[in-house]
Amino acid sequence: MKAAIYDGPRTVTVKDVPDARIEHPCDILVKITTTNICGSDLHMYEGRSSFETGRTLGHENLGQVVEVGPAVSKVAVGDWVVMPFNIACGFCKQCERGLTSYCLTMQPKPAMAGAAYGFAEMGPYQGGQAELLRVPYGDFNALRLGEDAAERQLDYVMLADIFPTGYHATEMANVKPGDQTLVYGAGPVGLMAVYSAIIRGAGRVWVADHRRDRLQVAEDLGAIAIDTAEQDVAEVVKDATLGLGADNGCECVGYQAHDPQGQEDASLTLNGLIEAVRFCGDIGVVGVFLPEDPGGAEAQGELEAKGKIPIDFGMMWFKGQRMGTGQAPVKRYNRALRDLIAAGRAEPSFVVSHELGLDQAPEAYEHFDARDEGWIKVALHPDG
Numbered sequence: 001m002k003a004a005i006y007d008g009p010r011t012v013t014v015k016d017v018p019d020a021r022i023e024h025p026c027d028i029l030v031k032i033t034t035t036n037i038c039g040s041d042l043h044m045y046e047g048r049s050s051f052e053t054g055r056t057l058g059h060e061n062l063g064q065v066v067e068v069g070p071a072v073s074k075v076a077v078g079d080w081v082v083m084p085f086n087i088a089c090g091f092c093k094q095c096e097r098g099l100t101s102y103c104l105t106m107q108p109k110p111a112m113a114g115a116a117y118g119f120a121e122m123g124p125y126q127g128g129q130a131e132l133l134r135v136p137y138g139d140f141n142a143l144r145l146g147e148d149a150a151e152r153q154l155d156y157v158m159l160a161d162i163f164p165t166g167y168h169a170t171e172m173a174n175v176k177p178g179d180q181t182l183v184y185g186a187g188p189v190g191l192m193a194v195y196s197a198i199i200r201g202a203g204r205v206w207v208a209d210h211r212r213d214r215l216q217v218a219e220d221l222g223a224i225a226i227d228t229a230e231q232d233v234a235e236v237v238k239d240a241t242l243g244l245g246a247d248n249g250c251e252c253v254g255y256q257a258h259d260p261q262g263q264e265d266a267s268l269t270l271n272g273l274i275e276a277v278r279f280c281g282d283i284g285v286v287g288v289f290l291p292e293d294p295g296g297a298e299a300q301g302e303l304e305a306k307g308k309i310p311i312d313f314g315m316m317w318f319k320g321q322r323m324g325t326g327q328a329p330v331k332r333y334n335r336a337l338r339d340l341i342a343a344g345r346a347e348p349s350f351v352v353s354h355e356l357g358l359d360q361a362p363e364a365y366e367h368f369d370a371r372d373e374g375w376i377k378v379a380l381h382p383d384g
């Protein structure tokens with residue numbers, strides 16, 4: 001089968017690899033028809049991780065079931081399905097609590113929790129930027145879609161990651177009807193947090209970034225753009241709230257946060273939220289703040305150092321704020337969000353800027369990684 005393979009830093013090649021297959025009685029095999037490139041893929045693409053060369057990328061996957069293992073009872077051949085990026089067993093202590101992003105069964109390293117397709121440090125599983133994907137525990141991990149799935153793939157594929165992830169940020173931030181919400185980052189995840197805040201009834205949503213093309217998409221959704229190249233985020237928010245600050249905030253940038261001149265500083269967005277969110281407001285952090293293991297003992301030290309981010313905890317404590325963090329447990333939200341899409345009340349495909357064939361993956365990664373103007377979200381189709 002054809003697959004988009006990681007061939008070393010900033011190199012993706014589309015190659016023939018052995019077909020994915022059923023390896024366990026609970027597996028299903030899915031013919032992938034839409035698979036997205038994600039900001040998270042860039043941690044691996046840029047060589048910031050221990051991701052092995054020769055491995056297939058891709059954790060945002062949708063397609064049609066072509067084979068099921070003998071122990072699969074719910075999902076059938078021909079079903080349209082979308083898979084959460086988290087691979088989970090459904091029966092471990094964490095999964096039983098709904099924490100599928102911290103599943104203990106699928107992660108072979110005892111000190112770790114959580115698994116994903118085509119992801120460094122998150123188990124040995126291949127990604128779905130390929131013609132076929134093996135899905136472990138298919139009954140648990142595949143969400144079945146309705147008859148409109150074939151026509152609405154670009155909406156439903158967002159259920160694999162960024163729509164539930166953006167929603168998770170607003171859930172941790174406790175966004176309620178009428179709230180005034182601040183979102184840092186107008187990338188695909190930030191745009192989904194903005195969209196989720198609006199769905200939850202937020203009265204006013206600000207989004208901070210310095211990329212005009214992305215801020216424009218957020219404005220089209222009804223958010224107020226704060227261009228960090230020209231405006232001070234806390235000042236804008238406080239001016240609009242009699243000095244009190246936003247009711248809550250979402251962090252959708254991660255450790256690669258930088259100032260408008262390009263200088264990296266992982267503390268910018270967290271400290272920005274602590275300053276701009278009101279007393280006792282909640283903050284949801286879905287941006288990744290620990291780069292994947294770059295490999296080797298020396299690099300491990302670098303990894304640990306990178307995770308140590310100077311945030312103004314004293315001020316956060318004084319203001320009585322709470323912060324939620326971590327990988328999104330997609331399965332907690334994907335069914336409800338699917339039903340919103342099916343009812344015509346959510347169309348997360350607005351975020352897609354490019355639809356390409358799998359063969360065009362190398363150039364798609366190049367443009368997306370370069371943050372070229374207008375490249376916001378790329379959907380790849382292995383079948384065309």
Ligand code: NAD
Pocket residue numbers: 038039040161162165184185186187188189190208209210211214228252253254255256257258259268269285286287288326327328
């Ligand atoms: P992205 O890189 O496309 O978007 C990040 C945006 O942040 C960009 O538009 C960039 O211009 C902006 N930005 C950079 N520095 C900034 C600053 N100081 N202030 C304001 N904006 C700033 O990435 P994405 O795909 O939208 O993902 C965002 C983050 O979410 C990444 O860290 C990704 O790995 C993470 N993520 C987490 C989960 C989860 O489960 N927690 C799931 C998916 C993605």
Ligand code: ZN
Pocket residue numbers: 038039040041059060085161162
């Ligand atoms: Zn993703």
